[in-house]
Amino acid sequence: DVKVTQSSRYLVKRTGEKVFLECVQDMDHENMFWYRQDPGLGLRLIYFSYDVKMKEKGDIPEGYSVSREKKERFSLILESASTNQTSMYLCASSLLGGKGYTFGSGTRLTVV
Amino acid sequence: AQTVTQSQPEMSVQEAETVTLSCTYDTSENNYYLFWYKQPPSRQMILVIRQEAYKQQNATENRFSVNFQKAAKSFSLKISDSQLGDTAMYFCALRTSGAQKLVFGQGTRLTINP
Numbered sequence: 685d686v687k688v689t690q691s692s693r694y695l696v697k698r699t700g701e702k703v704f705l706e707c708v709q710d711m712d713h714e715n716m717f718w719y720r721q722d723p724g725l726g727l728r729l730i731y732f733s734y735d736v737k738m739k740e741k742g743d744i745p746e747g748y749s750v751s752r753e754k755k756e757r758f759s760l761i762l763e764s765a766s767t768n769q770t771s772m773y774l775c776a777s778s779l780l781g782g783k784g785y786t787f788g789s790g791t792r793l794t795v796v
Numbered sequence: 797a798q799t800v801t802q803s804q805p806e807m808s809v810q811e812a813e814t815v816t817l818s819c820t821y822d823t824s825e826n827n828y829y830l831f832w833y834k835q836p837p838s839r840q841m842i843l844v845i846r847q848e849a850y851k852q853q854n855a856t857e858n859r860f861s862v863n864f865q866k867a868a869k870s871f872s873l874k875i876s877d878s879q880l881g882d883t884a885m886y887f888c889a890l891r892t893s894g895a896q897k898l899v900f901g902q903g904t905r906l907t908i909n910p
Binding site: 776 | 802805829838841891893896897898900901903
């Protein structure tokens, strides 16, 4: 059974902390994505990566960075967490040009 | 730029009824894919159905079917004989053939009542 695993289901961090959200896939997919999900706004793309060490900004990259040192792992980094980054974060992966995407179960991050 | 709009934030129907969720989209591309995803309370996004824009025939998966109107840029999801397990958030999404990312709508929260 193919999987995208997000390291934490719930996370509470303090304002100003550096936060790492980890995502691992076991399907040898080239593409990996980080989305943010907010009520009434749907899912918005933060960053995606189509290869190791390659990244592209999505629609809302401000305040975030990413790292992809290995094909199976894609990390989302909040350099200095702020309360407006309280949200659900979803990781996904797909083959290059693939028609299907596999999602993780999400990390609900609360910044206090 | 591509956009996807779901104009129904919430819907509620009785079990066994048929329900239709609306989705409109905008793209200047001719080749693209449309998707409906389901997100139950477990938060796991599940692909419900996919439609290739070049196919005129509407996609069907068991109780789920779509009404794809390319000229109108409309992509609605029909759930027949609805079940309690269909209760979830439903997202419409678009990917153009040259892009890798999915663009999502705002979501519709569907509740099936016993």
